[in-house]
Amino acid sequence: xxxxxxxxxxxxxxxxxxxxxxxxxxxxxxxxxxxxxxxxxxxxxxxxxxxxxxxxxxxxxxxxxxxxxxxxxxxxxxxxxxxxxxxxxxxxxxxxxxxxxxxxxxxxxxxxxxxxxxxxxxxxxxxxxxxxxxxxxxxxxxxxxxxxxxxxxxxxxxxxxxxxxxxxxxxxxxxxxxxxxxxxxxxxxxxx
Numbered sequence: 001x002x003x004x005x006x007x008x009x010x011x012x013x014x015x016x017x018x019x020x021x022x023x024x025x026x027x028x029x030x031x032x033x034x035x036x037x038x039x040x041x042x043x044x045x046x047x048x049x050x051x052x053x054x055x056x057x058x059x060x061x062x063x064x065x066x067x068x069x070x071x072x073x074x075x076x077x078x079x080x081x082x083x084x085x086x087x088x089x090x091x092x093x094x095x096x097x098x099x100x101x102x103x104x105x106x107x108x109x110x111x112x113x114x115x116x117x118x119x120x121x122x123x124x125x126x127x128x129x130x131x132x133x134x135x136x137x138x139x140x141x142x143x144x145x146x147x148x149x150x151x152x153x154x155x156x157x158x159x160x161x162x163x164x165x166x167x168x169x170x171x172x173x174x175x176x177x178x179x180x181x182x183x184x185x186x187x188x189x190x191x192x
Contacts, residue, residue, distance in 0.1 A: 027178025028106040029055060034062035034114070034139025035160035037088065038070045042162035045070070046190050049161050049172055053078055056174070058105055062139035062158070063097075063114030064088045071096065086114035086139060102133070106177030109133045115140045116155075123149040135182055144171050144187050154182065161190060 031052045036045060053059055059078040063086025065071050071093060074081055082105075085097040101112040111133040116122055119141070127149040130136045135154045138145075142165045145157035159171035169189035176184045 026106075027176045027183075028057040030105065030173075030175045030177060031056035031059045032062075032137055032156060032158045032173040032175060033059065033161060034137075034158050035064040035086070035142050035163060036061070036066070036070055037064055037160065037163050038067045040066050040088075041160075046161055046170070048188070048190060050077075052172065052174060052188070058082060060110065060112055060137050062086070062112050062137050064139060065093055068092045068096075082110070082112060084112050084114055106182075107180035108135060108177040108182050110135045110137060110177075112137045114138065119143075123147060123153075123155065126155055127151040127153050134180075143167060144173075146185060146187070156185065158187070 033049070038044060053074070056078070058080045059074055059082070061074065061081065061083035063084045066088050071083065082101050082103050083097055084099060084101050085094045099113065103110050109132070111130045113136065116126055116138045126136050130153060131151055133153060135156060137156050139157060141157060142160040142163055143157060144159040145155055148154050156173060158173040159167060161170050161172045164170045171190065172188050174184070174186050174188065175182055
């Protein structure tokens with residue numbers, strides 16, 4: 001098995017490693033998704049998500065794709081895709097994706113996983129399991145989450161852009177990673 005962490009050369013409008021005039025790696029714009037559940041909860045991703053994908057340097061997806069076609073579409077359209085499988089993803093997706101992805105983006109060390117367990121004690125558990133990382137992106141609950149553990153590990157769950165469950169809105173996140181710092185983390189609420 002392998003995690004999807006490739007640069008799509010056919011749609012890469014910039015070089016795969018952008019460098020500023022001082023020779024530093026430029027800031028990477030991130031689109032953070034989870035729990036897309038296409039086509040069970042929606043026929044397709046909302047247009048706003050596709051627009052955010054086009055603006056992103058890297059798409060991070062924390063599982064529960066449900067449909068192989070969604071993975072294929074994101075692989076084709078994204079400049080770079082980092083993804084894992086979730087509990088609702090069948091054998092075809094599990095063959096193509098890992099349970100945990102590990103990647104450094106803009107000098108920030110990311111781990112990506114679908115499930116982290118119950119909300120109670122999450123920071124402690126995740127700090128123990130993912131303490132070597134700066135950020136852990138996860139999904140499963142469909143509940144947006146942005147906290148920082150005592151150890152400094154930041155936990156991000158973008159919610160779901162297609163299935164709000166008991167949340168007031170469907171959601172996704174954007175952020176920027178550069179010079180080893182995660183910034184501009186924004187939770188986007190979808191109107192429908």
